Amino acid sequence: MLGIFSWRRLHGKDDHRVSITAASIRGEVRNRVWDYLQLAAISTVMIWAGLSLFFGGVYRRSVLANNINVYIVDLDGGAVGTNVTRMVLDTAVTPSTPVWLQNHDLNSVDAVKAWVQHSGWGALVVNPGASARLESALAGADHYNASAAMTLIESTGRQVVAEMLYVSSALTTTAQAVARQYAQIQVTNFQATDDPAQQQPNYAALIHPVGFVTVDVAPAGFTMSPVMSTFGYLAILLSIIGVLIMWKMTSFPFFARVRFCDLALMWPVLLLGLALVLSFYQALAFLAFRGPNFNSQALTYTTATFFKFWFTGTAVAFSLGLWLFNWFLHLTPQLMALPSICTVIPNVLSTVSTFELAPKFYRIMYAMPFYNGSSLILYILTGAHPTIGRNVGVLVAEIVAMTALLTLSIWIRQICVLRGISDAHGWFHGSRYYHSHIPYYKDVCADAEHQAESLPPRRAGVEI
Numbered sequence: 001m002l003g004i005f006s007w008r009r010l011h012g013k014d015d016h017r018v019s020i021t022a023a024s025i026r027g028e029v030r031n032r033v034w035d036y037l038q039l040a041a042i043s044t045v046m047i048w049a050g051l052s053l054f055f056g057g058v059y060r061r062s063v064l065a066n067n068i069n070v071y072i073v074d075l076d077g078g079a080v081g082t083n084v085t086r087m088v089l090d091t092a093v094t095p096s097t098p099v100w101l102q103n104h105d106l107n108s109v110d111a112v113k114a115w116v117q118h119s120g121w122g123a124l125v126v127n128p129g130a131s132a133r134l135e136s137a138l139a140g141a142d143h144y145n146a147s148a149a150m151t152l153i154e155s156t157g158r159q160v161v162a163e164m165l166y167v168s169s170a171l172t173t174t175a176q177a178v179a180r181q182y183a184q185i186q187v188t189n190f191q192a193t194d195d196p197a198q199q200q201p202n203y204a205a206l207i208h209p210v211g212f213v214t215v216d217v218a219p220a221g222f223t224m225s226p227v228m229s230t231f232g233y234l235a236i237l238l239s240i241i242g243v244l245i246m247w248k249m250t251s252f253p254f255f256a257r258v259r260f261c262d263l264a265l266m267w268p269v270l271l272l273g274l275a276l277v278l279s280f281y282q283a284l285a286f287l288a289f290r291g292p293n294f295n296s297q298a299l300t301y302t303t304a305t306f307f308k309f310w311f312t313g314t315a316v317a318f319s320l321g322l323w324l325f326n327w328f329l330h331l332t333p334q335l336m337a338l339p340s341i342c343t344v345i346p347n348v349l350s351t352v353s354t355f356e357l358a359p360k361f362y363r364i365m366y367a368m369p370f371y372n373g374s375s376l377i378l379y380i381l382t383g384a385h386p387t388i389g390r391n392v393g394v395l396v397a398e399i400v401a402m403t404a405l406l407t408l409s410i411w412i413r414q415i416c417v418l419r420g421i422s423d424a425h426g427w428f429h430g431s432r433y434y435h436s437h438i439p440y441y442k443d444v445c446a447d448a449e450h451q452a453e454s455l456p457p458r459r460a461g462v463e464i
Helices: 023-058 079-090 109-118 130-138 160-192 203-207 228-252 254-258 260-293 303-328 339-354 360-367 367-384 388-418 443-454
Strands: 069-074 099-102 122-125 150-154 212-216
Touching: 023 339, 023 360, 069 079, 069 109, 069 160, 079 099, 079 122, 079 160, 079 443, 109 122, 122 160, 130 203, 150 160, 150 260, 160 203, 160 212, 228 260, 228 303, 228 339, 228 367, 254 260, 254 388, 260 388, 303 339, 303 367, 303 388, 339 360, 339 367, 360 367, 360 443, 367 388
Parallel strands: 069 099, 069 122, 150 212
Antiparallel strands: 122 150
């Protein structure tokens, strides 16, 4: 089998070929060198476009964390609540930490949990009765649970990366600092008192007066959650890109021979079918993988969850497929990677970062299909931060707009094919790589004018 590659079988086959330095092909070599330099310039633009989009979205993340607000809620109303609230609000504000504010409108722990799950980032709650329990312990009561003083409420399902990096750490760090500061103040006050009745306190309550427990109202901290939807959608998108390039390269006969209305219907239907199939595989993969890594606290995975997961992926894949095919239909081969890079990087970035932690320019990522699809998936799996109307509305609007734009693109591409303006691979007339059996329309007009000029002039009264 490998004998077909043997050099002896090629003996004499190279006799009619020349060296790459031969004068006879020097012009062709010069053209190729110029083309490769152009490709290098285009590749430079593409790599810097991708790197700029990514690093521009994350490089100031640590100094924009104060765009996130977390809240202190005093449900105690006593000395503990007042002192803890003052300590929290006196916390130094730095660009790398969220800003602490006080919420006066919530009147129960359950109300705070519901508010955080629906729209908040996180909250520190001073629990009802904290002052009374501490006073009783300092008066000599045997049992005291310091952890019942405060509750830290977070919602990792809102945006997993931001919650883990900034919100959760801010809540925990602040609560620990408050506990240490409160203990120091209380021990100092105890040492300074002269009241004998205060000399037999519960020493555990004296040394550790306030503690906390953490509650995640929408847990998304299972192993794959930060990248689950990101890499699922990325795998779908990369699979679609190969198909779209193949369609572009092999669709020339369709544009030359098939009616426009049929083409305008065929491509969206094919893209929808492809999106349905690939997103179905993604939903199956998550269904199979969720077992050992799916947090038992997350919402129950039901049959309806599977179909929501499937159709959300379909909407994301369909909108991106329409968007990229619009570009591929008109771009020459050396430029086809540019829209792919400028599509993949922002979409991936929109799911692993959050816009409160990025420059204002990146608010445009609210329109990214990955972002809206991932937000829907997090809500489906955790119930956190419901923005269903906005997410579904954006995806539907993008599908409608991209379908209309694709219809226009198909019309323009067919005109370019039928008039000999571009060939099967997308090269335009005038390029050294252009090759089409359909004559260029200006050449046809010139030939017709030349033939008209070559005809003998008509004489009056004589029919030719």
